[in-house]
Amino acid sequence: MAALSSLTTLKGVGPKRAAILEQAGIATPENLFDYFPRRYIDRRTIRSIGELRAGEAVTVVGTVLQARLEGTQPGRMRFKAVLADGTGSIELTWFKGVRYFASSVVPGDALAVNGKVGVFGRQMQMQHPDFEHLGRTSVHENQEGGSDYELFHTGRIIPLYTTSAAMKQGGLHSRQLRTIIAGAFERFPPGREENLTPGIIREYGLLPLAEAYREMHFPSSPEKLEEARTRMKWTELFYTQLLFALKHAHLERNRTAPSFTHSGEVTRRFYAGLPFELTDAQKQVIREIYRDLKRSRPMNRLLQGDVGSGKTMVAMFSMALAADNGLQSAFMAPTEILAVQHFLSLKRSLHPLGIDVALLAGRQRKKERDVTLAGLADGSVTVAVGTHAMIEKGVSFSRLGLVIIDEQHRFGVLQRKALQDKAASPHVLLMTATPIPRTLTMAGFGDLDVSIIDAMPAGRVPIRTQLVPENSKNRVYELLRREVASGRQAYIVYPLVEESEKIDLRAAVESYAELAATTLGDLRLGLIHGQMTPEEKESAMDRFRAGEIDVLVGTTVIEVGVDVPNATVMVIEHAERFGLAQLHQLRGRVGRGRHASSCFLVHAPFSGDAGERLRAMESTPDGFRISEIDAAIRGAGNVLGREQAGMVSGLKLADPLLDAPLMQSARKAAFALAAEDAELRGREHAMIRSCYLRYYHDRSTLADIG
Numbered sequence: 001m002a003a004l005s006s007l008t009t010l011k012g013v014g015p016k017r018a019a020i021l022e023q024a025g026i027a028t029p030e031n032l033f034d035y036f037p038r039r040y041i042d043r044r045t046i047r048s049i050g051e052l053r054a055g056e057a058v059t060v061v062g063t064v065l066q067a068r069l070e071g072t073q074p075g076r077m078r079f080k081a082v083l084a085d086g087t088g089s090i091e092l093t094w095f096k097g098v099r100y101f102a103s104s105v106v107p108g109d110a111l112a113v114n115g116k117v118g119v120f121g122r123q124m125q126m127q128h129p130d131f132e133h134l135g136r137t138s139v140h141e142n143q144e145g146g147s148d149y150e151l152f153h154t155g156r157i158i159p160l161y162t163t164s165a166a167m168k169q170g171g172l173h174s175r176q177l178r179t180i181i182a183g184a185f186e187r188f189p190p191g192r193e194e195n196l197t198p199g200i201i202r203e204y205g206l207l208p209l210a211e212a213y214r215e216m217h218f219p220s221s222p223e224k225l226e227e228a229r230t231r232m233k234w235t236e237l238f239y240t241q242l243l244f245a246l247k248h249a250h251l252e253r254n255r256t257a258p259s260f261t262h263s264g265e266v267t268r269r270f271y272a273g274l275p276f277e278l279t280d281a282q283k284q285v286i287r288e289i290y291r292d293l294k295r296s297r298p299m300n301r302l303l304q305g306d307v308g309s310g311k312t313m314v315a316m317f318s319m320a321l322a323a324d325n326g327l328q329s330a331f332m333a334p335t336e337i338l339a340v341q342h343f344l345s346l347k348r349s350l351h352p353l354g355i356d357v358a359l360l361a362g363r364q365r366k367k368e369r370d371v372t373l374a375g376l377a378d379g380s381v382t383v384a385v386g387t388h389a390m391i392e393k394g395v396s397f398s399r400l401g402l403v404i405i406d407e408q409h410r411f412g413v414l415q416r417k418a419l420q421d422k423a424a425s426p427h428v429l430l431m432t433a434t435p436i437p438r439t440l441t442m443a444g445f446g447d448l449d450v451s452i453i454d455a456m457p458a459g460r461v462p463i464r465t466q467l468v469p470e471n472s473k474n475r476v477y478e479l480l481r482r483e484v485a486s487g488r489q490a491y492i493v494y495p496l497v498e499e500s501e502k503i504d505l506r507a508a509v510e511s512y513a514e515l516a517a518t519t520l521g522d523l524r525l526g527l528i529h530g531q532m533t534p535e536e537k538e539s540a541m542d543r544f545r546a547g548e549i550d551v552l553v554g555t556t557v558i559e560v561g562v563d564v565p566n567a568t569v570m571v572i573e574h575a576e577r578f579g580l581a582q583l584h585q586l587r588g589r590v591g592r593g594r595h596a597s598s599c600f601l602v603h604a605p606f607s608g609d610a611g612e613r614l615r616a617m618e619s620t621p622d623g624f625r626i627s628e629i630d631a632a633i634r635g636a637g638n639v640l641g642r643e644q645a646g647m648v649s650g651l652k653l654a655d656p657l658l659d660a661p662l663m664q665s666a667r668k669a670a671f672a673l674a675a676e677d678a679e680l681r682g683r684e685h686a687m688i689r690s691c692y693l694r695y696y697h698d699r700s701t702l703a704d705i706g
């Protein structure tokens with residue numbers, strides 16, 4: 001298609017404009033077609049001038065009766081024209097570009113104009129209307145017997161395009177783009193390739209692609225425009241879901257995972273020893289996991305649950321099941337503090353059942369580490385808990401059957417894969433305490449099966465969340481002291497962001513010193529931050545857990561997973577500097593036991609989105625709701641995390657939150673196709689295969705299809 005290589009054959013595009021367009025990524029007519037309007041204006045109804053009212057935005061058609069250029073002040077001009085249509089007249093006024101308008105609007109011209117009606121004295125007026133020439137004859141008679149002029153910039157639904165500064169400078173406004181794109185439709189008529197099969201188009205009732213493109217730019221009606229947008233969004237969603245569908249189909253055929261045939265002694269004793277009743281949500285999720293593990297296809301499941309909902313308990317169950325089936329489990333956590341915490345609680349629960357649990361973290365002593373490695377290799381250690389130290393080369397398992405990854409979004413694809421590669425085909429359970437709405441999960445993690453813990457253990461008291469201006473935080477300290485006096489514990493957290501890490505850290509340490517010397521001088525304070533050695537951090541955590549520290553002051557190293565049910569006060573300093581997900585995580589460190597808890601968001605005067613974030617925290621305790629609000633503020637891609645963001649930002653029109661029903665339907669189609677032809681080898685799928693490969697051509701996603 002050589003003709004498609006240049007836009008200069010189009011009317012209105014010279015070499016200079018072609019260069020400007022190319023800079024904006026528009027080098028071919030195809031690119032032009034893909035340059036969708038930013039919005040539309042409905043200018044379909046043509047009104048009689050005699051019946052206009054002030055304030056209305058309307059289109060009228062008439063003949064220019066007079067036109068004149070007037071000086072207003074020295075050096076200032078205005079151009080006025082009077083347009084009449086037999087029912088009345090209206091004055092058109094321009095203050096800018098007056099010479100151009102004066103030369104292009106002359107008495108006798110038939111014009112369609114669109115703008116907002118104003119009244120000056122008793123005279124109807126329109127300032128800077130958008131207009132279009134309809135010829136040099138009077139149009140009154142034409143209007144009677146139907147028009148013999150064709151309206152383009154008025155009298156229909158008009159597309160408006162985004163234009164860059166360079167485009168504007170080169171005289172490329174919406175109006176010119178409209179003409180150029182219409183020219184492209186004329187010159188390179190739609191014979192465009194389809195990117196969906198006739199079967200899919202029929203089954204899902206979609207508009208053919210060529211028609212959809214035309215309607216996107218020049219809608220014949222609002223309904224058709226909606227159909228066109230649906231078609232475009234559906235296609236985007238289909239290709240993103242196809243990636244997941246093909247991955248899923250691949251797993252489905254890979255039936256080599258060890259199947260857990262029995263739940264036996266370990267699981268039974270574990271269950272019997274629980275100090276509390278599992279919630280129905282936990283039981284349900286455990287059933288879902290057990291069902292997966294019994295199959296010989298590897299489990300690939302994402303477990304979502306709000307902070308403190310009891311995910312770790314579910315993970316322990318899965319490990320007990322693995323042990324019953326003679327298999328090892330590996331549990332990877334994103335930070336050393338968390339790995340140690342999980343190690344301690346797993347050891348407490350599983351060791352009495354005869355299961356050997358070992359820790360693999362960064363800076364262990366060599367001797368200790370060697371013993372653990374030997375135990376994993378000969379199978380005497382059944383459960384390994386650790387950080388990314390577990391994926392190092394020297395670590396090997398004798399019969400690893402289950403891989404659990406906590407806070408999965410903190411690990412990259414490659415790190416997760418490295419751990420999975422420690423066994424031929426292990427079952428994988430990913431966990432996240434940053435729950436996201438179902439449709440976002442589908443958009444970002446569509447290849448995973450999802451389990452959700454949607455209820456909190458019984459007896460939890462809702463956390464009271466309060467915004468506190470910086471200058472009245474003494475109140476907060478008073479309450480904190482009362483809580484400590486009645487045997488509870490508290491956290492005080494300071495922000496630490498990468499760009500200003502050193503300054504932030506110093507500020508946190510100084511604040512700690514000041515609190516220790518003054519306001520909270522009589523309480524037992526502990527300090528924890530990222531620059532401390534693992535031993536120092538561990539010791540601070542240990543002492544807090546053991547109740548030897550009343551108030552733990554620190555940076556966000558205590559953000560996720562830390563579980564001390566006796567802590568009931570969370571004070572977040574400079575809360576306006578934290579992201580919403582982080583605030584929710586931090587708040588989740590309290591309210592984990594039977595006592596009523598409080599979270600104080602101490603803030604300096606804030607600007608930008610901070611107010612929305614803080615008010616969201618006040619308004620709901622629900623992590624799903626929080627991430628919905630977060631997505632509305634920051635965009636879905638940012639909520640999903642780095643890796644998934646690429647997928648979602650590939651969506652130009654579709655919004656995973658707003659277009660949930662479309663995603664469901666596109667997902668259904670993608671999964672049906674993948675189930676039928678997992679490598680897209682069928683001749684009738686060749687077109688989809690090539691579109692798919694093109695779609696992922698320059699994305700870093702692993703989109704191989706055999």
Ligand SMILES: Nc1ncnc2c1ncn2[C@@H]1O[C@H](COP(=O)(O)OP(=O)(O)OP(=O)(O)O)[C@@H](O)[C@H]1O
Binds near residue numbers: 276
């Ligand atoms: N069914 C239950 N009834 C009462 N307490 C429970 C129940 N399940 C778990 N717990 C307790 O609730 C606390 C939180 O559980 P757990 O640490 O498993 O939650 P989590 O979802 O992993 O939390 P986070 O996301 O914050 O890490 C723990 O102290 C745990 O012992």
